[in-house]
Amino acid sequence: MLTTHPFDDDKLHEECGVFGILNHPQAAAITALGLHALQHRGQEAAGIVSFDGDFHVEHTMGLVGDHFSTEAVISKLKGPAAIGHVRYATTGAAMMRNVQPLFAELEFGGFALAHNGNLTNAQSLRRQLVRRGCLFQSTTDTEVIVHLMALARGGSPVDRMIEAVRQVEGAFSLVAITPKQVIGVRDALGVRPLVLGKLGDSYIMASESCALDIVGADFVRDVEPGEMIVLDESGVHSMRPFQQQPRRLCIFEYIYFARPDSVIEGSSVYEARRRIGEELAIEAHVPADAIVPVPDSGVPAALGYATQSGIPFELGIIRNHYVGRTFIEPTDQIRHLGVKLKHNANRRVIEGKRVILVDDSIVRGTTSKKIVEMVRAAGAAEVHMRISSPPTAHPCFYGIDTPEQDKLLAHRFSVEEMREFIQADSLAFISFDGLYRAMGEPRRDPDALRYCDACFTGDYPIRLTDRDERDSIENLRPALRA
């Protein structure tokens, strides 16, 4: 199969985006628009739950705009409160029952929950809950939190939610809806982003500020790490269910995940990428004739690189806009043609030139290898690759879909071996210190880290209970498909 699908890119994938709004007569329509703006955080499924006395639930496999765009669907999602979710499903099988928000009837009434992140003790908690007789309908982490709420001793939804989130470990930016509230929570380290916005008299919570922009809402502030925000009729309430800890936002949000027009914890994503490109040009320059971004994610760093180096920025690789398509590859005759569904070399600006390609990351290395080959075939005199992140050598346990460690090129190989693998004339990654400099710090200080960079360093800031159990038990029964 030939595919133009972005998921087949050799990229890491964010697992989710969340959105919630209270007190707007068109809550579901606003939520649909917000999810559309967050579509880059998850393209395989989407869901919205609204409340108008009753709860209304709509899930879909596929893009937000393919389902939540019609009067017929939106008009079913009645009420002034709504939450929504976009999902990147990590399991191959698209499973409708895993689509969020998850809805359940608890003792106090209906409740729905949307989650961006990953729990690191979900399997351990799940085993305990199953042993107590809990029935699981989905294979998501998120359902663990719902069961913990159902079993909580506290009476009110807020009390139960506090009791529940205190038992879970991992990264979680949650948005929940109850008959009286919309609630947002970030884990104690704030690994995944969550922002608070305002649209007239309504309050909004969303994974990124671009989801506020799309509906013209004002950005109020980031939800703080470890903060729970409760929106209700009387306004915005801030609570602190967790002990204070230093913040550790995922640095990959700046490198690749977030939309360039989002601002996270005060920093513009676009500007961060541009600065990383500048640092790269300082650290790892070679003489060249053109700076060529690998579209589209490599563009801001390539602009930074070009500015710093003074070498012309050129669209030497053209992307086909009609992505998301899959074509059959009927025979070997076609396979060996090296069909270029997604990218094409812009031969005239490459031919005879020394080209520096700029990309954001190398995961398995397969795409990088093909792109170097394509650029060389288009006549480049030299092909240098510059990467705006350090080598991705460690899996993420906090909500990013990483391949098994053995498939990470940076885990298997040295940089020189990686260069050999992708057949570039040179290869360089941004250094740890360069990356932190681009983020406005003097260097990467292991004792005062503001970001989670575990995928580069293996320095995991949150306990990995499930992984550690798995490693320590020989006769472990087959892991649940969480």
Add this chain to the structure above:
Amino acid sequence: MLTTHPFDDDKLHEECGVFGILNHPQAAAITALGLHALQHRGQEAAGIVSFDGDFHVEHTMGLVGDHFSTEAVISKLKGPAAIGHVRYATTGAAMMRNVQPLFAELEFGGFALAHNGNLTNAQSLRRQLVRRGCLFQSTTDTEVIVHLMALARGGSPVDRMIEAVRQVEGAFSLVAITPKQVIGVRDALGVRPLVLGKLGDSYIMASESCALDIVGADFVRDVEPGEMIVLDESGVHSMRPFQQQPRRLCIFEYIYFARPDSVIEGSSVYEARRRIGEELAIEAHVPADAIVPVPDSGVPAALGYATQSGIPFELGIIRNHYVGRTFIEPTDQIRHLGVKLKHNANRRVIEGKRVILVDDSIVRGTTSKKIVEMVRAAGAAEVHMRISSPPTAHPCFYGIDTPEQDKLLAHRFSVEEMREFIQADSLAFISFDGLYRAMGEPRRDPDALRYCDACFTGDYPIRLTDRDERDSIENLRPALRA
């Protein structure tokens, strides 16, 4: 309705792309890939006809990859010869019977035809044909040619085709398939492009060279204006059905229609756009802090402008990748929010700056007005608009969908009035001479024009029989929906 659909952009639209291949065991699969590369030339319908002794016909409304991507469909399109078509339907109603290639059984056997362009005497010919008793199934120009072939006195398909195309006026790059040949024709002036490629022992004809690149085929040469190329078992045959005339390729192919990685009549589309940007910066510069392209089509010209002016190129407007979606706009409450489905200002790089926006054209002006407003709302100190084409003041009759002349902003207004309308601080278009300089000529020489620029100048190089009849006859019956 809110829409992210590219068609709602205030752009002119190419009406079609064509592709044909002979002598490849996977002809239909190759054609599907070629059409995917030509998808920007028409997104509303697609079709493929193949031949393996019998003709096989498949049409679809929508994108190539939504239908011609499965084994089930491709395996029906058997045979070593195939032609294909992508279509931008100008009529609101999506009509399956208008989807090309058109297939018909003629006296010599089956025949299918795909057409990019527009005939300027189609209605006149059609009326004559209907009077003779011809039944029209579609409302396309293309069917006129098929009827002319059916009625031709000549015996062979090639003779009939020559007889047919000599009777039509207008712009036409045709690709046809018969039981023995794949035939390509460009009109005498070569208004629309058509190239010849080679893939192993197979020959290909396609609207643009990017459709050769996608399957790794070699570019051989442009089909010449007025040339008919016949591919058959014995190879490539060139014929000249028309009297020699100076070439007049559509200049808008360089400005907007063609893909930047295509090379047309020896010129790189990307480089032409970049050079227009440079000329713009020479002609119409103002002091500024950032050059911001209107994505995506404005990017090459903006790069040229930035290079020439020395002002930083910045992605000050971010495009949502998930285009092609339509959302309901349930109430006025949402409408007045100014929902930004497609574009968002990248506030941090705009705030407080003097911004020069670069776009390729202004048609109705509605989108430009919104973009200026959005950039200003994001805090730009000044907003200047630079356009990489001259004012579009005249309708196209040669295959481009232009609105009625009264809706063309440049027809209604002077440049200053247009500036006022879009509320920019300044507005400038590339001059005629600047445009021709960018194309490598000293200036626009009305006596030796190499391009059709009628949409800017009103200087129509091919007779407009239908329009002239319409204008001259008072009591004309309702025009056919061609």
Add this chain to the structure above:
Amino acid sequence: MLTTHPFDDDKLHEECGVFGILNHPQAAAITALGLHALQHRGQEAAGIVSFDGDFHVEHTMGLVGDHFSTEAVISKLKGPAAIGHVRYATTGAAMMRNVQPLFAELEFGGFALAHNGNLTNAQSLRRQLVRRGCLFQSTTDTEVIVHLMALARGGSPVDRMIEAVRQVEGAFSLVAITPKQVIGVRDALGVRPLVLGKLGDSYIMASESCALDIVGADFVRDVEPGEMIVLDESGVHSMRPFQQQPRRLCIFEYIYFARPDSVIEGSSVYEARRRIGEELAIEAHVPADAIVPVPDSGVPAALGYATQSGIPFELGIIRNHYVGRTFIEPTDQIRHLGVKLKHNANRRVIEGKRVILVDDSIVRGTTSKKIVEMVRAAGAAEVHMRISSPPTAHPCFYGIDTPEQDKLLAHRFSVEEMREFIQADSLAFISFDGLYRAMGEPRRDPDALRYCDACFTGDYPIRLTDRDERDSIENLRPALRA
């Protein structure tokens, strides 16, 4: 594949039903209901064309109720005039372009035509038309008539239609719509039925009277053989384009095709079937314990047989109501189970009994063989088969889909050999005279036949031009797929 589809029954199939109405504000909705009542005449495709100044065309593959049942579809079919068609497609490939009514723009304006029947000189006419340069879009006979109209010298639609239908041979009950009329025509012998009805101020034409009943319309009279009826604003006009000939209605309409509640040329279909059953009991009785119809079409004849013979009528075979389904037959393990998707023996009323099965016809004999086997397996002491039609030994050329003659059991075998083939204890068919007696005549008088019974007798009342040409020409080129 296992299938419950009625088409897989070993039955002959009517090819079409037609409907037309003028002067009703809900013309399309009425037409949809009428077609639903005629659904038994063709289940594979349906279409409606309405007129309200413009023509509106809707076609569908599948059942009327699957498409023409929604407000969205019906509301597109505006206007006070409409015609419709249900089709049994004879070619394997479901081809949308063959779905009727066929619509074309003629010199006088739009025109649509729906046809029940079959032309016997269609291929001959088609070849002449193609030689003249006519382009055929479909493979239907019907299109021949449309081309003849387009080429007719006459000016008015009615004149052209008369000129066209005089050139065709075969069976045709047509309903057409023009900008001013709804026109119905029956061929000179009236092989296929057509009735005239009245609903308030509106007139209706339909293949059977049950299509009048469904909307509560009054039956006015049969359209006469050779009559053309023109409905227009001034009322009902009768014309006689053909020379007078004796009527020859298809007798199989009474035996199987028509709905039992229809009345055709004065005779109740249900009563005709019952009387055939009575005649069968007189002609071919054997001692037995139960008369069991093969559901559902054998029921009326079985009732007649039971009444005449005094033997109890029993539902010894039960039909699954959920027909029209197809199931996979994954392996031989299942195939040999003899899955009974459509029919099940009602064991308790069969066990130990001498059973007379009554069915309407035997075509290939495959279903009869299975049913005899099933009834015997359920414990019947004897299984006798009685058929309410004579042996079907000849193909129909007048609008009924018959298998190639070699596949007709009655062509290959004597009655005794057929009995052997289906493994019944005895087998009898109604005699020719018995059949005519049931129709109220003294006997089958070859010199004064009121019915077409060619499928039993080979006595074809209308010239078979295409067949005769085919037989006479050795080197005939491959026949068109008509």
Add this chain to the structure above:
Amino acid sequence: MLTTHPFDDDKLHEECGVFGILNHPQAAAITALGLHALQHRGQEAAGIVSFDGDFHVEHTMGLVGDHFSTEAVISKLKGPAAIGHVRYATTGAAMMRNVQPLFAELEFGGFALAHNGNLTNAQSLRRQLVRRGCLFQSTTDTEVIVHLMALARGGSPVDRMIEAVRQVEGAFSLVAITPKQVIGVRDALGVRPLVLGKLGDSYIMASESCALDIVGADFVRDVEPGEMIVLDESGVHSMRPFQQQPRRLCIFEYIYFARPDSVIEGSSVYEARRRIGEELAIEAHVPADAIVPVPDSGVPAALGYATQSGIPFELGIIRNHYVGRTFIEPTDQIRHLGVKLKHNANRRVIEGKRVILVDDSIVRGTTSKKIVEMVRAAGAAEVHMRISSPPTAHPCFYGIDTPEQDKLLAHRFSVEEMREFIQADSLAFISFDGLYRAMGEPRRDPDALRYCDACFTGDYPIRLTDRDERDSIENLRPALRA
């Protein structure tokens, strides 16, 4: 809306059918066929769960044959064990999460359950379970049983199932699948049917014997009231979880629900219906010319009536085979036509005659009223209605969907008032004693009832805990939508 849908018939509706098979290589395909044979027991949703080491779950809204008929679907349902379910959803909203079999991961592994019947203490149990922290995903009774199993102390699936079913009250014929077994249970009174069959080395359980017939399986015996049957690798195991009680099969299974070719607890459904018709003719005869069944369910009783009375049986009402369709009813103009989508009077056999209509039941009376009107409009001299069940005056709590009691015509009216309502010349229902005589008993003996006839008598054999609680508590919170 006009509808031909059987559900709009004024009938009671069975809520479900179940099927299970162990030890067949094509278990899912066999299950699909079995469910197709049980389709009359529930047409709105269907599901199959198979096991081959992993559990495979497929649900669909709609008919079995619309989804479970393709290789693609069946091939996903791997393994030698499968259970299936067809469902008549009582709630208006089609809810995918209510479709059975319900699947859950319990401590011992996966488990799926299919249920025909209704629990009478489900709401009471559900409230207790929610209070304990159980999360309910569906609104079905069935999920209560799954939670009870999850919470059971017993270790093995069989022990847990016994513990669970002992806590529930009501009617339940269950089929369940575990990693090692297929389990069937009937409640202590055996209100709903369940049979055991054998196909080669495989055992089958199904709601009716017709589901054995379709795949050629042998009928072994009825599962006994109060019996649990466990199929595993070692064969068939019978257990008795409940105290012995007299059997009380639902008598309506004979009157209407079951297929006529099924045999339940030794009695043929078809013969029972025929005998009821005979009893009716003895009890309530009037002079008449024709016995006309209301198709299709009235046919066997009408045959019995005709045999007993000696009056001809005639198909005086013809049913359109293409049921299950819904048509718009665009305007009052059409509404007042009295469109006859489903039934048409066969005028020729009714006109001038005294007609006895035979139907199986009257629920709301709306359809009966229309049918009497239609028959009278077709010219019947007299219209008498005979019903093969006693008046339906009480709701069913054991798995049949009955309207609210106030809508039951027999609850509101005396027989004479009902006659007046439907406008018949006379109306009679079978007597209680007549009904029991038809079932082979001397009369209805209240002290030794073999059947549940609560819908006629109000004599409920199983406690109605939920109803009684509801009646006794004034301030009850809104009932769960079970």
